[in-house]
Amino acid sequence: MWKSILALLVVMVVISIYTLQTPSRKSEELSLTSVVERFGAVDSVYIAVVVDNHRDPEGRCLSAWGLSIYVETEGVRILFDTGPDPQILLHNVEVLGIDLSKLTAVVISHEHGDHVGGLEAIAEINSSIPIYIPAGMSLYTKRWILDLGFSKVVEVVNTTVIAPGVAIVGQLYGPPYEQALAINLANRGLVVVVGCSHPGIVNIVEKASRELGAKPYAVIGGLHLPSSLSVVRKVMSELKRLGVEVVIPIHCSGDVAAELASKLFGFNMSREGHVCSSILFRGG
Template identity: 50%
Template structure:
């Protein structure tokens, strides 16, 4: 009798342990990203097109936000989706980009000027895989799932394709991740959304986690209104990281753009909606 009771107690404890492990993932309802390749590898080229940016071009819409179309030798990716589904649709059409055929989406963080364009994408590419930070709010994750996407949560830096990796989340707030593409002979091309945790921190994490030298960074740096000392500090950090090109768009701020252009003209890169950059 005593043995039977002991066996029942042990069985119950084991069951509770198993449930403790699996229930959080069931509750989240989201797949956890795992590296598809054990090492980063490289691609022959990457072309980045600025689909949405609040720095205007006469023929394209330029609402406050960011969306970058990324084409490599083996993947097409949308990095962030901007704030306006109609602007995303019209700009993609004018630039000759078919978003119904892209392979995947990476969302940097949950703010509306980076995700609302997903509503257009849901119309033309429902079921698409969308990678989001693990720390994204449950309400935002639920909204993305509700659009019909296959949501994948990312916590650690994860290789998702040959030469392509998601740089694991850092806390800003909010939680934010980046995208890195390793181009043969150049190094990492790092794409950032708003860089709430710091663009220099995100690039440094990409360099450390992926054991590769960063070559360029493009995106929003969240430095509008930053002090001159802060801007100087970030620029110096990026240069010390070995970056050859820096493309400040979206929320980077005119002071940052001016300081970088004046002090490091060889590093400064222009960027605005409709701009295309080929790295090869």
């Protein structure tokens, strides 16, 4: 009898744990994507740094430790990551003239709080917008995102084209699991947008180029590099070897990375390496 009671208790505990770990299904079922369709290319892409920890020299936008990048190209409007705080996100998009209600999609690179915190603001404005997350994201964070009320949360497994010339680069493990965004600029190559590059920026760029069949042209975002000059120099050399011509290291990239990017790629911190900065890439 005692064995039967003990067995029943074990089953109840297992069910309880599973219930706690499984994301709420208030929104529609998570979709799995793993398709690379015909990629295409765009003639130009506008990129604005919405949230970053490097201050705006003109004091227009609020800085915070985190990252959010706005990408617009040929009718496609994507917010890549959302920073740590809804109010900071709302303030900065207003300054930059970005209408969150008109976003085509939100792409989340990885689950760290300084990249997902602003999702609350987006849920209040437009809960029907597709939210693309790495399939390997923790169940806890998936449940939190679903509970915000979004009706379409899409788990991305492999590299997936989401619009002509625009693709999500499938997840790599850092930890945590992390994905990137790539825009194919006509006659130039891929503009790769990254969150923190926990799996390694070279690994991400190589994967993007290999799976999308295009040369990498530019990299913007957090590179997560150490302060070792020799290590950073090696990474920058590898990016050059791959064909990268533009590197904009922000967020967690580090001062050494910014200095070397300035010397090797013409990076200008005061012009393009801080919150509220923007750049327009044009095809060749």
